[in-house]
Amino acid sequence: MNIGPVTNHPAAVSVAEPITPAYERVKQMLFRPFDLARWVTLGFCAWLAGLGESGGFSGNYGGGNNHHFDHNGQPLDEFRHLYAEASSYVLGNLYWIIPAAMFLITFCLALWVVLLWLNSRGKFMFLHCVSRNVAEVQKPWNQYAAQANSLFRFQLCLGLASLLLILPAMVFTVILGVQMALSGVPVLAKILMMAALILGAILLALIFAIVKKFLHDFVVPIQFLRNQSCLNAWREFWELLKIHPGQFALYLLFQIVMAIAIGTIVILAILLTCCLAGCLMVIPFIGTVLLLPVLIFKRSYSLYYLAQYGPNYDVFPPPAPAAPTTPLPNA
Secondary structure, rough: OOOOOOOOOOOOOOOOOOOOHHHHHHHHOOOOOOOHHHHHHHHHHHHHHHOOOOOOOOOOOOOOOOOOOOOOOOHHHHHHHHHHHHHHHHHHHHHHHHHHHHHHHHEEEEEHHHHHHHHHHHHHHHHHHHOOEEEEOOOHHHHHHHHHHHHHHHHHHHHHHHHHHHHHHHHHHHHHHHHHHHHHHOOOHHHHHHHHHHHHHHHHHHHHHHHHHHHHHHHHHHHHHOOOOHHHHHHHHHHHHHHOHHHHHHHHHHHHHHHHHHHHHHHHHHHHHOHHHHHHHHHHHHHHHOHHHHHHEEEEEEEHHHHHHOOOHHHOOOOOOOOOOOOOOOO
16 A cells, blocks of 8 residues: 655654553464464564574684784794695695685575575565464465565665675785784784774674664565555655654664663573573574564564554554444333
8 A cells, every 4th residue: 555654743752662562462463362373374474584684693702812922922833834834725726716615605695695585575474464463474475575575675785785895894804914913013003904994894884784773673664554665665764764863763772772681581581491492592493483472572663663653654454443332122
């Protein structure tokens, strides 16, 4: 359906107000009544909507032995020796390393594109299920194909842009670090350049993360409401963002608070089940089904928040009118 954007200013927009209806939505969809088949269907849509997206970062920070510039020079000599051996091996085997690397890169990019396409379909499927309080797969898969394909193209361009902007900065940082490690002498100019590159990459990553957050939370619902392309939905949301920048900034800050609260609840659940829940959560699809209350709450929260900007931003259908009561005949 084609609905024009709201031009009036909402009386009040609260980041706390959507919490209660989002919580009630979770109870209504999953526990009134409890239906395992419904959970699995909704979990499948949510799983598609999260394909290719990482919920956190893994790695070892602060660990290891950070002594490349040890006074006795032994760790540095070992690093130089390993670097020389690796360089010699790579240069001597370029005939198969280059084709293998090209195949691996092509395979990873193709897999990413496929997952991104499924992710775009899944976002509309999950939104349809949450907004309509249904557990359907085939209907939203077909009904929102055009919007999902538009979202896929936008996400593809966004991902390539982030890759082309952030990856070179990180590669150049590694090159500078290796050069200093090989020389054994820290160079102030290179250290400052590395710090600038890292800060720039972090800033770009933050900007892309905010764009993706707004895309998922608000642009996709506007596409859903207006039956239009991703770019047109972005234009409409941009006008809304320009009018209410402070409120959307507060929304982002409150998302951090919510993430901490939800993360604490999940950690407590893992500890109370002696890590059994944690082991199940890392299993693809099974983990999504277990986290379905959290996922529905987060999706519902953003939708109820958007609805505060006017009825034309409300994805939830109006409640059905109550059936007329028949007056009892006079005795």
